[in-house]
Each structure stands twice: as structure tokens, then as C-alpha cells.
Amino acid sequence: MKWEQDTRKYSVGKILLLGKWNVGGAHYDSCVSRDDNLKYCSRCNLPGIKSTLGHYATEEEAQKRTEEAVNHWISKSEL
Secondary structure (H helix, E strand, O other): OEEEEOOOOOOEEEHHHHHHHHEEEEEEEEOOOOOOOOOOOEEEEOOOOOOOEEOOOOOHHHHHHHHHHHHHHHHHOOO
16 A cells, blocks of 8 residues: 555545555545644545545544555455
8 A cells, every 4th residue: 555645636635545546545624614623534435435434633643544444444355
């Protein structure tokens, strides 16, 4: 797994790649209130796992949560 900067338009954050596949990400959520401390959203693009994994105070915390979800999916996938 490897984290890369997300270069899509209007996106601030990083995407998690498993080989060449985008399996998740950690992004700044501009829809959250300015007073809210949880500004970073953790997302997962794998089947069987909900897409939004929660909001976190730092990008690193959101990345950690995404990695945990992907590792869990890999361990249960029996590949």
C-alpha cells in the first residue's frame, strides 16, 4: 500500500493505492463547520466496507483509519 497526493480538482488530501487501485483516502472535508475540530474524512472504496469511515482531527489519524479498514478487508478476503 502506498499513499499519494490527490491531484484531482478541488481535492485536498491523499489517496491510498493498493498496486494501481485506489482503495481509499484521507481528505479535508470543506463541508464541516469551521468550529468543528474533526476536519479530515477517512474513506474506503472496497466492497463490504462503508465508504465514509468517520471524521478525524488530523490527516494522519484519517490515514491510519483507512489503512486499518483496508488491512481488515484484505485479511478477510481470503485472497
